[in-house]
Amino acid sequence: MQSSLMSMLPLVLMFVVLYFVMIRPQMKKQKEHRAMIEALAKGDEVATVGGMLGKVSKLGEGYLTLEVAPNVEVQIQRSAVVLVLPKGSIK
Template identity: 50%
Template sequence: MFATPAYAQAAGGAGGAFASFVPLILIFAIMYFLLIRPQQKKVKEHQKMVEALRRGDQVVTAGGLLGKVVKVDEGEATVELAEGVKVRVIKSTIAQVRSKTEPADA
């Protein structure tokens, strides 16, 4: 009339253990394709933009300041906000390049 505990535990089997992980695997796959992968692509595009930064570019910093790049060093750039007002910013804090200058012909 009553099932013994040992008999009831054996009913799940090995297939039940794998089936319980399938939703977890699906959630991870969905998170990867909807969140992680697009973010990695955006980071790569930002790195390319920062590496291509050159003198004369009109930029927007992460703080919302608009200016013109005067000098580009290894990890930082000097941006002129107004005539005679220059600030040094870390290159990775440049959020957008509004207008690019053409490279000088050699």
């Protein structure tokens, strides 16, 4: 009985280390990203996954419209936004 318990100990220990090193930080990053996406507002300057920069002109449930140049708008998924830039970053 005790030998089988001792043989399981390294496996359990590896899972605990894996949780604190990989899984927990990833969950924290996802939570921060979700909060950033929910806080998006019209006029925010953002960067997308593809590297496109633009200003949010319209917000929808799952999509948003990004003005990438004067009179040029692109519709993207909200989840494609990676970074909210400081105001005035895009010239």
